[in-house]
Structure formats: structure tokens, C-alpha cells
Amino acid sequence: MTPPVPTVLVLDADPPPRLGRLTGRARIVHTDAAGLAARLPAADALLVWDFTSHAVREAWPGEGPRPRWVHTASAGVDHLMCPELAASDTVVTNARGIFDQPIAEYVAALVLALAKDLPGTLGYQRERTWQHREARRVAGTRACVVGSGPIGRAVVRTLKALGVTTALVGRVPRTGIHGPGDLDRLMSRADWVIAAAPLTEQTYRMFDAHRFGVMQPSASFINVGRGQLVDEDALVTALARRWIAAAALDVFATEPLPADSPLWRVPGLLVSPHMSGDTVGWRDELGVQFVELYERWAAGRSLVNVVDKKRGYVPGH
Amino acid sequence: MTPPVPTVLVLDADPPPRLGRLTGRARIVHTDAAGLAARLPAADALLVWDFTSHAVREAWPGEGPRPRWVHTASAGVDHLMCPELAASDTVVTNARGIFDQPIAEYVAALVLALAKDLPGTLGYQRERTWQHREARRVAGTRACVVGSGPIGRAVVRTLKALGVTTALVGRVPRTGIHGPGDLDRLMSRADWVIAAAPLTEQTYRMFDAHRFGVMQPSASFINVGRGQLVDEDALVTALARRWIAAAALDVFATEPLPADSPLWRVPGLLVSPHMSGDTVGWRDELGVQFVELYERWAAGRSLVNVVDKKRGYVPGH
Numbered sequence: 001m002t003p004p005v006p007t008v009l010v011l012d013a014d015p016p017p018r019l020g021r022l023t024g025r026a027r028i029v030h031t032d033a034a035g036l037a038a039r040l041p042a043a044d045a046l047l048v049w050d051f052t053s054h055a056v057r058e059a060w061p062g063e064g065p066r067p068r069w070v071h072t073a074s075a076g077v078d079h080l081m082c083p084e085l086a087a088s089d090t091v092v093t094n095a096r097g098i099f100d101q102p103i104a105e106y107v108a109a110l111v112l113a114l115a116k117d118l119p120g121t122l123g124y125q126r127e128r129t130w131q132h133r134e135a136r137r138v139a140g141t142r143a144c145v146v147g148s149g150p151i152g153r154a155v156v157r158t159l160k161a162l163g164v165t166t167a168l169v170g171r172v173p174r175t176g177i178h179g180p181g182d183l184d185r186l187m188s189r190a191d192w193v194i195a196a197a198p199l200t201e202q203t204y205r206m207f208d209a210h211r212f213g214v215m216q217p218s219a220s221f222i223n224v225g226r227g228q229l230v231d232e233d234a235l236v237t238a239l240a241r242r243w244i245a246a247a248a249l250d251v252f253a254t255e256p257l258p259a260d261s262p263l264w265r266v267p268g269l270l271v272s273p274h275m276s277g278d279t280v281g282w283r284d285e286l287g288v289q290f291v292e293l294y295e296r297w298a299a300g301r302s303l304v305n306v307v308d309k310k311r312g313y314v315p316g317h
Numbered sequence: 318m319t320p321p322v323p324t325v326l327v328l329d330a331d332p333p334p335r336l337g338r339l340t341g342r343a344r345i346v347h348t349d350a351a352g353l354a355a356r357l358p359a360a361d362a363l364l365v366w367d368f369t370s371h372a373v374r375e376a377w378p379g380e381g382p383r384p385r386w387v388h389t390a391s392a393g394v395d396h397l398m399c400p401e402l403a404a405s406d407t408v409v410t411n412a413r414g415i416f417d418q419p420i421a422e423y424v425a426a427l428v429l430a431l432a433k434d435l436p437g438t439l440g441y442q443r444e445r446t447w448q449h450r451e452a453r454r455v456a457g458t459r460a461c462v463v464g465s466g467p468i469g470r471a472v473v474r475t476l477k478a479l480g481v482t483t484a485l486v487g488r489v490p491r492t493g494i495h496g497p498g499d500l501d502r503l504m505s506r507a508d509w510v511i512a513a514a515p516l517t518e519q520t521y522r523m524f525d526a527h528r529f530g531v532m533q534p535s536a537s538f539i540n541v542g543r544g545q546l547v548d549e550d551a552l553v554t555a556l557a558r559r560w561i562a563a564a565a566l567d568v569f570a571t572e573p574l575p576a577d578s579p580l581w582r583v584p585g586l587l588v589s590p591h592m593s594g595d596t597v598g599w600r601d602e603l604g605v606q607f608v609e610l611y612e613r614w615a616a617g618r619s620l621v622n623v624v625d626k627k628r629g630y631v632p633g634h
Contacts, residue, residue: 101480105455108479109433112426121589122439128581130573130590137596138422161478162425163418256447264445272438273447279454 006298009043009067011036011056016049016073018287022294033059041065045297047290048072048080052255056080066090069297073286075099075151075277076226077307078199086309093293096150096305096314098285099277103196103224104154106276108162110248111192112138114220119270139163144190146206147197147225148177149313151277155196155224164192171202171311188214192222198313199226207231212238220246224276227252232263239268250276323615326360326384328353328373333366333390335604339611350376358382362614364607365389365397369572373397383407386614390603392416392468392594393543394624395516403626410610413467413622413631415602416594420513420541421471423593425479427565428509429455431537436587456480461507463523464514464542465494466630468594472513472541481509488519488628505531509539515630516543524548529555537563541593544569549580556585567593 007027010016019028031039033055040046040059046067048056051074060066062084071093072080085092113119115136124131143159145152148170156166167186173179178186180202187193193215197203207221208231215221221244223230232253238244248270249263255274257263264271296303308315324344327333336345348356350372357363357376363384365373368391377383379401388410389397402409430436432453441448460476462469465487473483484503490496495503497519504510510532514520524538525548532538538561540547549570555561565587566580572591574580581588613620625632 101456102452102454105429105479106433106452109426109429109435112422113430113435116423116426116592118426118430118435119439121592122436122587124590125581125588128576128578130576132590132592132595134595134597134599135419135423135592137419139418158479162422162475259445259447261445264442270439271442273441273449275433275438275449275452278449278451280451282451 006044007042008045008047009039010047010049011053012049016287017284018291021291025298026294040067043067045069051079054079057082060085071290071293076198077312078226081309081312091303092307092309093303093305094307094314095286095289098282098289100150100154102279103151103277104158107155107194107222107224108158110222114246141191142189143192143194144169144186145194145196152196155194184214187211191219193219195223195225195229197225197229199228200312203229205231209234212243215244217242218245220244222248224250227255236266239266250274323361324359325362325364326356327364327366328370329366333604334601335608338608342615343611357384360384362386368396371396374399377402388607388610393515394629395543398626398629408620409624409626410620410622411624411631412603412606415599415606417467417471419596420468420594421475424472424511424539424541425475427539431563458508459506460509460511461486461503462511462513469513472511501531504528508536510536512540512542512546514542514546516545517629520546522548526551529560532561534559535562537561539565541567553583556583567591
């Protein structure tokens with residue numbers, strides 16, 4: 001007797017590539033946020049392809065039938081976690097690994113752009129003005145990277161390759177990783193503070209007025225994690241009062257950043273549209289990753305990239 | 318009997334730092350371009366501090382008394398070389414070593430900025446527009462670096478550290494360095510073509526319509542060498558016709574670039590004001606380097622950084 005083909009519910013705005021490889025092995029059902037609650041009870045697995053949606057949090061069933069596995073095509077899981085999902089025996093996996101190197105390169109691009117004042121250069125070019133300035137050397141500077149997962153570690157590797165002295169901060173101190181107790185001291189000596197942590201109760205608005213206050217006036221702050229890691233008002237104040245020299249945000253408390261947000265026009269603040277990890281081919285890679293996980297799951301083998309739902313990220317190395 | 322204190326003539330617009338260390342050991346005489354010809358015959362050494370000036374070429378005495386040593390606070394010597402100086406027994410030294418790492422970082426900043434489309438991001442920020450795009454990965458791309466001196470080699474080291482596959486092209490093929498005969502082939506496969514060569518008769522306008530024509534439409538051209546390495550009109554045409562994707566010029570045939578130059582507004586062209594090697598403290602480093610060379614020279618020891626005046630650069634490793 002052939003076992004029934006599992007139903008994979010896909011929450012998407014545009015369909016994921018590569019799922020055709022599952023033809024005959026999975027019944028793929030697409031839904032938008034509005035249809036999610038009605039379709040969740042009949043689904044065996046849920047693929048959260050539209051990682052900008054918070055619909056899972058709102059639609060997740062309490063006690064009733066529900067998917068046994070949820071995969072999100074993102075590194076962070078903050079957009080889908082809710083107490084009912086955390087308490088259930090449903091397994092949650094993420095896209096660990098896909099974004100590490102692209103985000104590390106993006107951070108290097110921002111560090112170098114700020115050190116060499118490329119924003120200033122582009123501004124002078126618009127004004128047809130030849131204005132020589134002295135740039136900063138990146139080699140020999142210090143970075144404090146907050147978030148000791150694969151993204152933070154890739155950032156450390158890439159900055160080290162450029163001659164930057166790095167310190168990595170995680171939730172729990174261990175070899176090569178500082179604990180939260182060292183954060184203020186490390187931030188106070190850093191030329192670059194880089195936020196690459198997951199959004200959890202512990203990290204919510206961890207970068208606040210106090211933390212910007214301990215930074216050096218010559219230092220810059222870069223966020224490629226989640227917008228809610230930062231008290232955005234405190235960052236604007238820190239830039240206005242020259243507590244810090246510059247900042248670059250790729251993520252925001254509200255995304256897309258509304259056209260009327262004051263953040264677009266803060267002197268010294270570079271705004272980019274949550275693109276640090278998204279390089280040509282990334283959607284293909286995410287699709288292939290899901291297919292590989294599906295094959296493990298359907299065969300009854302253990303999944304990888306399993307999120308600790310209480311902590312809100314994939315723990316350990 | 319005390320030997321006479323040598324006279325060091327300094328061609329400058331603003332005085333070099335650190336020369337105070339030579340008090341009592343050198344007679345420092347400052348001059349501008351207009352006074353150079355009159356003062357050259359009485360000088361024992363000439364420090365070309367204002368490396369933007371071409372005054373030495375015009376003022377150099379033919380057969381008469383002249384400095385025995387000329388030092389330029391720059392890597393290139395094209396602005397001061399003339400047949401009379403090349404034929405004379407006057408020793409010419411340059412600032413080899415000071416600019417290598419800063420220029421390598423600047424090239425890395427440009428490569429990463431183009432791969433991540435930071436110019437586009439800054440443009441969208443000005444328009445308060447959230448426009449997600451897919452960036453390119455830098456790791457795994459190919460660079461062709463033209464110029465096998467210490468600057469080109471530092472560029473290769475830095476790009477390699479970012480995972481870029483590099484090929485280095487010099488005047489003479491040797492281990493690890495391609496000769497000019499390989500240039501077209503290497504350029505045709507490169508994602509990044511980086512000009513870091515000295516300006517000589519052989520390199521004058523070496524990047525012309527033919528060379529831009531062999532590049533890939535997705536590739537970018539970066540010049541941190543000298544403006545005259547490039548046929549600027551051909552580059553503008555190559556960008557307009559999409560023969561290449563983008564370019565970044567830090568050096569120009571005419572510097573400062575005039576406000577009415579069309580180069581300021583070429584789509585896909587990033588213009589910066591000859592600042593790639595100039596990091597905070599660079600003038601101090603140049604001053605210290607001259608003092609150290611002076612001490613060797615005054616003691617009758619052999620100089621380092623000696624330019625091959627026929628070739629127009631410091632040869633070999």
C-alpha cells in the first residue's frame with residue numbers, strides 16, 4: 001500500500017523555484033496570508049516562502065491538527081514564532097547557511113564604503129565638485145560583531161581577512177566568543193559595531209541610548225540582523241549628537257520603510273532595503289535547500305537546521 | 318672641517334610635516350613652481366612634495382648644476398620625468414610602499430560597492446524609495462590587475478582575501494605575473510579589470526576602445542593608476558554602448574577634473590578625486606619616509622626606492 005503523498009502548504013507571494021523536483025512526491029498547495037488559517041489544519045508541512053509575512057503567528061492553530069514541520073526561507077524566525085508554535089511538537093527549520101557569505105560581504109562593503117567615504121564621494125560627484133579627502137585605513141581597526149551564529153562568524157572571517165581585529169559576542173561565552181557581559185567594554189573600543197543577532201526577547205532593542213553612548217564618536221554602527229534589535233529613535237539621537245560617526249541599516253522595525261519615515265534623511269545614516277543576504281541566485285538556493293530538507297523529512301530522516309523554538313534560533317555549531 | 322650642510326629644495330604648496338627632524342642637518346628651502354627654475358641649480362636635493370605639479374619637467378636644467386637627488390612624495394614619477402633628467406646622473410626616488418595597502422583597500426571598497434550596488438542604494442535613499450535588488454557575490458569572481466608593482470600586488474592580496482580569483486599583468490612575464498601578451502585574454506574573462514600601472518610610453522592609453530571591447534558586458538573597470546592609462550572618450554563610449562557594466566575612476570587625464578567635464582555625469586561611472594592612497598596620516602608617513610631617505614643619502618649610504626628613469630618606475634621586487 002502506497003503511503004499518502006504529504007501536503008506541503010506554501011505561504012508565498014510569488015512561487016518558489018525548484019519545487020517541481022517534488023512532483024509526485026508532494027502535493028503543493030499555495031496560499032496567501034488570508035487563506036492560511038483555513039488551510040493549515042490539512043497541511044503536513046508548511047513552507048514560509050514569504051518571509052516578510054507575519055501571518056503564521058496569527059493563523060497558527062492552537063490544539064487542533066497542524067503541520068508537523070514548518071520551514072522558513074530565512075535565517076530569522078521571529079516573524080513566525082508564537083507561544084502555541086513554540087509549545088507544540090511541530091519542528092521548525094530555517095535557511096541557515098544560505099546568507100552567511102553574502103551578508104559578510106555586504107558588511108565588508110559597508111565598512112569599506114564608510115572608511116573611504118564613498119557616500120561623500122557620490123555626493124560630490126553629483127555636484128561636479130573635486131573635493132579631496134583623507135580616507136581611513138580599515139586594516140588595524142577594531143570590530144565588535146554581535147551575534148555568534150554562522151552569519152556573525154562569516155562577518156568575522158571576512159573582516160579579519162581585511163586586517164580588522166574582531167571580537168564576537170554571543171548569548172553564552174565560550175571559546176572565541178564573548179558573553180553579553182563583555183559587550184559594553186567591547187563596543188567602547190570598537191571602530192565598527194555590527195549587529196548580526198537573531199531577534200529574541202533578549203536582543204529586542206539591545207542597541208539603545210546606553211549602548212550608543214558607550215561607542216566612540218569616530219565609530220560606526222551597522223545592522224544586518226533585525227530592525228527591532230535597535231531603538232531607532234536612540235540611533236537617530238546618537239547620530240544627531242555625534243555620539244557616533246555614522247550608521248548603516250539594512251533592516252528596520254517596519255519594512256518596507258515607509259516613504260515618510262524620518263530615517264531616510266538622517267545625516268550619516270545609510271539606508272538599504274533588507275538586501276544584504278540576497279545575491280543573484282539566492283531564491284534558487286533557497287528552493288534547493290527546501291527540496292533537500294523535504295527529502296530528509298519524507299524519508300523519516302532527521303532534519304538539519306532545526307530551530308530551538310524557545311531560544312528562537314538554531315543553537316550551537 | 319665640517320662639510321657644508323646640504324640644501325634641500327622643496328617644491329610644495331603647503332609645507333611637509335616632519336622635516337623639522339632635519340634641523341641642523343639640512344638647509345630647507347621652499348619654492349613654488351614659479352621659483353623652481355631659479356633655485357634648482359643651487360640645490361643638492363629636490364623634494365617634490367606637490368606631486369600634482371609638472372613644474373620639474375619644465376624647469377629641469379640641461380647641463381648645468383642641478384640636484385644630485387630628486388625624491389617625489391608619490392608612487393608615480395610621470396609628472397617629473399623628462400629626457401634631460403632621465404639622461405642625467407641624478408638619482409630619483411619615489412614613495413614606494415606608502416600607498417600600497419590604502420589603495421588595495423580602496424579597490425576592494427569599489428569592487429564591493431559595485432557588486433552590492435551601493436551607488437544605486439544611495440540614489441534610492443535620496444528618493445525615499447524602498448527598492449530591493451539582488452546583489453552579486455564577490456567571492457568566486459575574477460579580477461585582472463594590471464600593474465605588477467607593490468600596489469598591484471597589494472590589490473591582488475586584498476581581493477584574494479575576499480575570495481576573488483586574480484591574475485596579475487606586468488611588463489615582463491615571470492612567476493605569478495602575466496606579460497602583456499596575455500592581457501586581452503585575461504580581460505575577456507574578468508569581472509573586474511583594475512588599472513594600477515605606472516604611466517609610461519608603453520602604458521599610455523593602453524585601455525582603449527579595443528580593450529574595453531574585449532571585456533564582458535557584466536564586467537567593471539577601475540583605474541587607480543594614472544588618468545592617461547585610459548582613453549577616456551573610449552571608456553565613455555563603452556559605458557554608453559553597454560560594452561561594460563560600470564567603471565570607477567580615481568585618476569584622470571586632467572586633474573582636478575574640471576566642473577564642465579562630461580565625465581561627472583556618465584551613467585555607470587563613479588568619479589573620485591585621486592584619493593585612493595590618501596589615508597589619515599599619509600602626509601606624516603611621506604614626511605618620515607623622506608627624512609629616512611635623507612639620512613641614508615647624507616651618510617653616503619645607498620638609497621632605496623630608486624626609480625629606473627628609463628622605465629619610469631622602481632623595477633623588480
